[in-house]
Amino acid sequence: MLEIKNLHVKLEEEDKVILRGVDLTIGAGEVHAIMGPNGSGKSTLSYVLAGREGYEVTEGSATLEGEELLEMEPEERAAAGLFLAFQYPVEIPGVGNMTFLRTAVNAQRKARGEEELSAGDFLKIVREKAKTLKIDSEMLKRPVNVGFSGGEKKRNEILQMAMLEPKMCVLDETDSGLDVDAMKLVSEGVNALRDQGRSFLVITHYQRLLDHIKPDFVHIMAAGRIIKSGGPELALEVETNGYADLLAEAQ
Amino acid sequence: MALAQAKTDTLRARTADLSAGGSGWLGAARRDAAARLAAMGLPTKRDEYWRYTDPASLTQAAPIPAALFDAGDEAPVFDGIEAVKLVFVDGVFDAGQSDDPALAGVEITHLSAVDGVDIHWARDIYGVLETRGQIPVQRPLATLNTAYATEGFLIRATAKAERPVSFIYLHQSETSDALIHHCIKIDQGAELTVLENGPAAARVTKVMEVEVADGARFHHIRAQGRDHERRAVTHVFARVGAGALFKSFTLTANGCLTRNEQVIELVGDDGVAHVAGAAVGDGTFHHDDTVFMTHEGLRCESRQVFKKVLMNGAVGVFQGKILVKPGAQKTDGYQISQSLLLDGDSQFLAKPELEIYADDVKCSHGSTSGAIDETALFYLQSRGVPKRVAQSLLVLAFLAEAIGEIEDETIAEDIRSRLEGWLQRHEH
Numbered sequence: 001m002l003e004i005k006n007l008h009v010k011l012e013e014e015d016k017v018i019l020r021g022v023d024l025t026i027g028a029g030e031v032h033a034i035m036g037p038n039g040s041g042k043s044t045l046s047y048v049l050a051g052r053e054g055y056e057v058t059e060g061s062a063t064l065e066g067e068e069l070l071e072m073e074p075e076e077r078a079a080a081g082l083f084l085a086f087q088y089p090v091e092i093p094g095v096g097n098m099t100f101l102r103t104a105v106n107a108q109r110k111a112r113g114e115e116e117l118s119a120g121d122f123l124k125i126v127r128e129k130a131k132t133l134k135i136d137s138e139m140l141k142r143p144v145n146v147g148f149s150g151g152e153k154k155r156n157e158i159l160q161m162a163m164l165e166p167k168m169c170v171l172d173e174t175d176s177g178l179d180v181d182a183m184k185l186v187s188e189g190v191n192a193l194r195d196q197g198r199s200f201l202v203i204t205h206y207q208r209l210l211d212h213i214k215p216d217f218v219h220i221m222a223a224g225r226i227i228k229s230g231g232p233e234l235a236l237e238v239e240t241n242g243y244a245d246l247l248a249e250a251q
Numbered sequence: 252m253a254l255a256q257a258k259t260d261t262l263r264a265r266t267a268d269l270s271a272g273g274s275g276w277l278g279a280a281r282r283d284a285a286a287r288l289a290a291m292g293l294p295t296k297r298d299e300y301w302r303y304t305d306p307a308s309l310t311q312a313a314p315i316p317a318a319l320f321d322a323g324d325e326a327p328v329f330d331g332i333e334a335v336k337l338v339f340v341d342g343v344f345d346a347g348q349s350d351d352p353a354l355a356g357v358e359i360t361h362l363s364a365v366d367g368v369d370i371h372w373a374r375d376i377y378g379v380l381e382t383r384g385q386i387p388v389q390r391p392l393a394t395l396n397t398a399y400a401t402e403g404f405l406i407r408a409t410a411k412a413e414r415p416v417s418f419i420y421l422h423q424s425e426t427s428d429a430l431i432h433h434c435i436k437i438d439q440g441a442e443l444t445v446l447e448n449g450p451a452a453a454r455v456t457k458v459m460e461v462e463v464a465d466g467a468r469f470h471h472i473r474a475q476g477r478d479h480e481r482r483a484v485t486h487v488f489a490r491v492g493a494g495a496l497f498k499s500f501t502l503t504a505n506g507c508l509t510r511n512e513q514v515i516e517l518v519g520d521d522g523v524a525h526v527a528g529a530a531v532g533d534g535t536f537h538h539d540d541t542v543f544m545t546h547e548g549l550r551c552e553s554r555q556v557f558k559k560v561l562m563n564g565a566v567g568v569f570q571g572k573i574l575v576k577p578g579a580q581k582t583d584g585y586q587i588s589q590s591l592l593l594d595g596d597s598q599f600l601a602k603p604e605l606e607i608y609a610d611d612v613k614c615s616h617g618s619t620s621g622a623i624d625e626t627a628l629f630y631l632q633s634r635g636v637p638k639r640v641a642q643s644l645l646v647l648a649f650l651a652e653a654i655g656e657i658e659d660e661t662i663a664e665d666i667r668s669r670l671e672g673w674l675q676r677h678e679h
Contacts, residue, residue, distance in 0.1 A: 050633045053625070078635035090630035094648025100631070103644065108635035143648075160634060 001199040002026040002049075002168050007060035009041075009048050009224075018044045020224035021060070024201075026168070031200040033210055035235060036221035037243050042203045043087060045221075046172040050084040051077050064168055078104075079111035081167030085157040085174050092144040097156070100144045101126060105163050129162045133189050150177035151185075158189035169193070170201045175209040187212030207239035220246050258292025264312040265293060269399040269430075273366045276374040284378050284398035291391045300388050303568040303600045304510055304539040309392060309484050314454030316425040317480035317507070327419065328448045328474040328502070328669055332662060334417035335359070341422060342402055342429020342452045356410030357443060362403045362432065373405040376434045380460040380488035384514035388543065393486040393512070396458040400432035403458075407436045408443035408467075415470075420449030422478055427452035433459045437467035437495075444659070445469070450476030450483070450506070457485040465492040465519055471499040472662055474669065475506055479535070482508040493519025493548060500657045502666050503530040503538055504673045510539040517544075517551040517579075527556040527656035529666070531673050532565035539568035540588070546579040546612075555586040558653045560646055561597035562677065572604040575612050582607075584614035591649045592622055643674040 002024070009019040018041045026032050036042050048055050049062055051074035062069045069077050092100065106116040117125070130140060133155045145153050154174055161169055171190070175183055190200070190213050202213055210218070210232065218234040219226045222243065227250035228234065238246070271285040272278065293310040294301045308315050337359075338348040344361060352359035365371045378397040384390060406416060420431075429452035437443055441464070451457070463469045475483060483506060491497045503509050515524045530538045544553045559567035569588035590599035601618040623645055631641035647670060654670075657663040 050629075052629050052633075073638065074629060074632035075635050075637050075641075078633055084633055086630065086633075090626050092624075092627045092630070092645070092648065094651040095644055099644075100634075103640065104631070104634035104636050107637060107640065111635065111637075164635065 001028045001030070002062070002064055002201070004062045005060050007048070007062060008058045009044060009055050010058055012054050012056045018224055019048070022224070022226060024219065024226060026199045026201060028199060029196040030217065031194065031202065031213065031215045032217045032219065033202045033204060033215040033235060034219045034221050035204060035238055040221045041224040042221055043172055046084055046170045046203060049082065049170055050074055075107065076111070078164070078166070079108050083161050083164055083166035083169045085161060085169065085171045087173040087176060089145050089153040089157050091146045093146050095144050097142055097144050098126070098140045101160065101163055104160065108164060126163060130159055132192065133159050133162070134185060135159055151179065151182035154178060154182065154186050155189070158186055162189065162193060167197065168199050168201070170203070172203045173205065174202070175204055175206060183209065184212060207235040210235045222247055222250065254295070254297065255292065258295065261293045261310050262288065265310055266395070266399065267312065271398045275365070275367045275369050276371060277362070277366050277368070277377065280374065280378040281398050284394050287382070288391055288394040288398055291389050291394065293391050293395070300541070300570070303570070304508070304537060306392070308482055308508060309454065309456070309510070314426060314428045314452070314482065317422070317453035317478060317482070318425060319422060320450070320476070320478035322477055325672065329417055329446045329662070329665060331665065332415060332417065332446065334415040334446060336417045336419055337404065338419045338421065339402065339429070339431065339451065341424045341427035342431055342455060344402055354412055354414060354416065356408060356441065357412045357416065358407045358409070359416065360405045362401060362405065365405060371405070372407060372436060373434045376436060376460050376462050377432070380462065380490055381458060381486070383516070384486070384488045384543070390486060390512060392456055392484050393458050393488070396430050396432050396456050396486070400430040400458070402430065403432035405434045406443070406445070407438065408441040409438045411442040412444070415444035415446050417446040417448070420447065420451035420455070420476070422450040422452055422476065422481060425453055429455040431455065431457045435459065435461045435469070437461070437463045437469050439464040440466045442468040443470070445471050447473035448476070450478040450481040452481070454482045457483070459487045461487065461489040461497070463489060463491045463495040463497050466494045467492065468496040469498070470658060472657055472666070473500070474502040474666070475509060477505045479505050480507050482506070484510045485512065487513045489513070489515045489524070491515065491517050491519065491522040491524050494521045495519065495523070497524040498656065498658065499526045500653070501528040502669060503528065503532070504669065505532065505536065506538070507535055508537050510541065512541045514543045515545065515553070516547060517553060518547050520548040520550055522548055522551045523553070524551070525554040525556070525656050527554070527653045529558050529650045529653045529670065530567065531560040531670065532562070532567070533677055534563045534565060536561070536565035537568070538566070540571070542571040544573045544584065546573070546575045546582040546584065548579060550581040551579065552583040553585065554656070555588070556653045556656055557588045558650050559590045559599060560593065560649065561590055561599065562593035564596040566597065567599040569601040569603070569618065571616070572606065573614055573616070575607040575609050575614065577608040579609045580611045582609060582612040582614065584612070586616040587652070588618045589649070590620045591646060592620055639678045643671060646674055647671065
């Protein structure tokens with residue numbers, strides 16, 4: 001599904017190298033988790049995959065089902081099936097959440113040569129999906145993320161993911177700012193989307209999210225590289241011992 | 252002295268082909284205005300009130316020619332709104348293209364029909380509100396209009412009008428110079444919507460005087476045409492009675508020079524006045540909103556919401572004032588002027604002012620200039636929204652508060668679609 005090869009990235013404006021050769025292969029239907037200390041480059045990896053400006057890829061590639069992602073505009077990546085759930089979902093005053101969702105869904109359908117959803121069909125689908133995430137109609141009417149609590153913002157991200165039905169979902173610290181109940185709700189939303197054809201890359205600091213969203217593989221990232229990969233037990237090891245041992249081992 | 256002489260010379264040249272004619276009350280009002288104008292002279296860039304907008308092209312003898320604009324197959328703004336349509340061609344009323352000016356509860360009379368008449372309700376309005384609006388800031392171009400305009404309508408609503416009155420200003424001569432003066436009176440408890448659309452002429456000098464009686468409601472929505480080279484100076488003078496409502500919204504897309512002055516007095520208690528504008532301009536676009544809001548009554552509410560989207564060297568100006576007179580307690584005044592600069596070449600000049608002589612009031616003003624929010628743009632793109640659509644969404648979101656001042660949703664939707672069209676034509 002997603003294949004990242006020897007990815008090197010620096011900041012566009014300064015001489016700061018962030019990713020120093022990331023290799024990662026995610027198969028269809030697999031759930032991978034990336035953990036790592038602050039500043040290791042986890043969020044940068046997610047932004048670079050999604051196409052945010054401000055980063056310069058100096059080496060390497062990232063392909064989604066064989067297509068080179070890094071040469072695409074962000075909206076083309078989305079239409080190709082990539083979705084990034086933001087660590088800090090953006091507030092957009094003046095744009096209604098419903099308008100936003102419908103514009104996004106129909107833009108992607110159009111880009112894929114599919115027919116746009118009618119207002120009625122869209123409404124039906126969005127209401128149903130919103131209900132399972134406990135998003136009420138008031139939240140759908142409000143401007144995108146404006147005045148939303150931390151939990152509401154993250155639930156709204158998952159709603160977007162559910163509506164857009166991407167193939168490759170990148171979740172950037174989706175657990176940050178969530179209480180236990182909200183984390184459960186968000187995780188259920190994610191788990192409901194798990195299937196054979198859909199893959200996940202879950203970026204997190206804490207093992208507790210992985211109790212809810214059970215990964216097939218866990219990778220440890222440090223200083224812009226993946227230094228260790230393993231099964232779910234690797235996350236437990238980090239939770240118990242911290243990163244110090246792993247970092248020392250890598251050196 | 253040299254400046255005074257220059258002003259007098261300019262005035263003489265500007266009015267050489269005009270005549271403050273007529274008899275009866277209207278003739279008297281015109282002659283009075285001509286005398287007031289002679290004492291004032293025409294404005295120059297050295298006047299404080301014209302510091303950000305050079306009035307030279309508005310005061311020179313002949314207008315700078317303006318190329319005619321072909322809107323293609325786009326239907327005129329408000330075309331779908333059922334209204335009594337009154338059409339002007341280059342500033343001259345064209346009865347042949349207009350509807351029969353008959354509307355239940357509304358009297359509609361052309362200015363020429365009252366020339367020579369001794370008594371008419373409009374004599375308490377024509378030039379009267381304009382004269383009141385000269386203090387504390389002189390507005391000579393409005394006085395020029397009062398003295399020399401022979402085109403315009405006197406409209407009086409005595410009940411709630413079923414349909415709007417829609418002025419359509421066509422521009423068909425590259426050298427036309429128009430003076431249009433309307434007087435509008437909304438009687439107690441009555442309600443009327445006035446729509447205006449079109450560039451009117453190569454150069455237009457307009458005045459609309461509006462008396463909104465106690466408990467009356469007046470809605471004004473206008474679009475100023477898409478002609479790139481047209482120049483316009485407009486004035487709205489309004490007196491708003493107790494418990495009355497005055498709302499005015501202006502869409503300006505293109506135009507070489509636009510100066511929209513609004514002078515509003517809330518004279519009764521519990522009155523409401525909202526003025527708003529959305530202006531979008533590219534290149535040689537200079538757009539100036541100059542507003543003077545006076546609170547006299549108790550518990551009145553006023554809002555000024557002006558948003559401008561500027562690109563390729565376009566210039567936006569906002570001069571907005573809230574004056575709260577002594578005793579106008581519980582005033583609620585709000586003013587916001589914002590610009591969205593789509594590149595580094597455009598500029599926005601804002602002069603917000605508050606002058607308050609009462610101690611129990613709530614007044615706020617804010618003014619900002621900014622670029623498109625890149626983070627929001629990326630967020631939208633990451634959801635599959637193409638960049639140009641995302642930009643358009645964000646620009647419309649920026650303008651939303653101004654468009655939100657239009658009460659009629661059908662009209663608001665029409666305005667919104669015009670702005671979307673403009674943005675699509677100006678992708679960058």
